[in-house]
Amino acid sequence: MNFTSEKVAAVILAAGKGTRMKSQRPKVLHPLAGRPLAAYPARLAKILGCAPVALVVGHGAEAVGAALGGEGLVFAEQTEQLGTGHALLCAEAALSGFSGTLLLLCGDVPLLRRDTLERLLTAHHAAAAAVTVLTAEIADPHGYGRIVREQGDVARIVEEKDAAPAEKAIREINTGIYALAAPWVFAALRRVGCNNAQGEYYLTDIVGLARTEGHRVCAVITADASEAMGINDRVQLAEAATILRQRLNAEHMRAGVTLLDPATTYIEPGVTIGPDTLIHPGVHLCGATVLGRDCEIEPGAMLSDCILADRVHVKAGSILEGSTIGADCNIGPMAHLRPGTVLLGENKIGNFVETKKARLGKKSQASHLTYLGDAEVGERVNFGCGTITCNYDGVNKYVTTVGDDVFVGSDVQLVAPVTIGSGSLIGAGSTITKDVPPDALAISRAEQKIVPGWAAKKRAKQKKQL
Structure with a gap:
């Protein structure tokens, strides 16, 4: 299978409710420096030349569509929250007929720089990879999925709850930003399915499937971990x-x-x-x-x-x-x-x-x-x-x-x-x-009138009344 096409589309995941924001407003519409959070990845995808750019909406879909309607996006709706993999699958129809690289972004990750994503896409194309994940090295990786490498490539992504002690010591984490081969990724998500306790489609499961099928899975480390910061509260x-x-x-x-x-x-x-x-x-x-x-x-x-x-x-x-x-x-x-x-x-x-x-x-x-x-x-x-x-x-x-x-x-x-x-x-x-x-x-004011001694007479009269 040829994964070297330089055509790039983008999918931005923006369906979550964001309960920790404690707000009636959808999380991705909270303003950051005068713009909704989701406008940042949307505009960055446009700058990178992605076409089409699909925004997956869910909670507050109508409000999100109204706020971002002028950004030149196509919209896909995730009516059930069945994981990030399912959210990506909801965008499949919006990318019908597209073959190339799919840049997966998050609507609540607004600080990514252009040069970081250009490095991600360049590495993905150079390796003819099926999956390339943007990673970061942080001092305290607790709670994040760890990147386990073999001979430089990504062998698997292990979640915190499933990590062995040696894996928990790994400081390279998954940011949730990917370059993916399309349409391969949609077929791969259906193959891994949702046969798990939560009944959800895990995007990270496609790493193992790609390696089983003989495809490369690569990683690019961001120079500044704060770029991949997600906004949850x-x-x-x-x-x-x-x-x-x-x-x-x-x-x-x-x-x-x-x-x-x-x-x-x-x-x-x-x-x-x-x-x-x-x-x-x-x-x-x-x-x-x-x-x-x-x-x-x-x-x-x-x-x-x-x-x-x-x-x-x-x-x-x-x-x-x-x-x-x-x-x-x-x-x-x-x-x-x-x-x-x-x-x-x-x-x-x-x-x-x-x-x-x-x-x-x-x-x-x-x-x-x-x-x-x-x-x-x-x-x-x-x-x-x-x-x-x-x-x-x-x-x-x-x-x-x-x-x-x-x-x-x-x-x-x-x-x-x-x-x-x-x-x-x-x-x-x-x-x-x-x-x-x-x-x-x-001049339209009344003519000034002067009455000599009037004020003195008024004061004298007031004095007699005391």
Whole structure:
């Protein structure tokens, strides 16, 4: 039988309930650095060029399918939990007609690296093996299946409960990650059957069958045992998050990014950061956020799905979501930029300023205590403290349009829909409900009245009443 085909498909086992997570959510959907656990092996399989990639679902199958539907997977369902071998058999129909190498991954093992799996596949192809298992050497192998070798190849995999004292001393363990010859593996699982006390199909039984049939069974040892770490409870989930965070942060630092305290800097896998950017402690960079060169992100800032050009300074405590920020902008402290915000460059959005679907031209600014929602703003506009675009009438949202070189005084309400012409000035304390033409002055507050001596007379009257 020829096992040298370099075509590779992948099956990801994700049917388990994960009772130790103590959760209604399927285990493989628990988030790790912003992504479901199962998304990690799914995306890695795609990067490796596997086709098709089948995900075996069971508990919470509908939720898993909905969450991972955009990953380009085919789904197979395991309705009964009859072991890992049975789970793999459930994917047979999804791989109908496939002949080559089947890469078997686990939906709760998110830390595998590309180069590790490439080494596994290369060794499998070079040996023309029926089975190649990824193994790891650990200091305390208690509870794991041991790898028993003969002349370099794998003779058998012995579970903890069945291991003799000499076998228990073996520190090389089975990670549950395999390269397998397909379609041979499906026929092999049916031949070994489930005639055991548990009535389950044991994937490890195919090792003995392969050797009986004269096929090679090989092993590749991972250089870092933590890569094969399975997530069974929330403690292990936190441990995996720490490992992944350290890995990602190290990559950014080697690429020229300064992290003042990597242990308290949270950067998700899809984030891109330009060199010479400075990240302070307590920063969260999430989603598909992109930072340019020479940016500075101060403590406690949270950015999600944002694009920042070069030399943007985000000050402490600011939250940015779905926003696009041009070069040389200053944001915060304590600013909130909501989705749809676009700053074209050299803008200042100061403390306790909130924006939403607001587009500001170059050098326009709102320094403090302002709300700009559904606004189209020109260049060099100044919004005074307490300015509000009143964009919602309880039913519909409306747009405020502000031209270039407008000065808006403090405590102004711009009641949309309204247009403020270029070069105009809005007096402090005004409520603007009508369009303002260019270069005009608009004031809507009541005329100030002064009554000389009124306060003194009031105090004298109050004194007599005591």
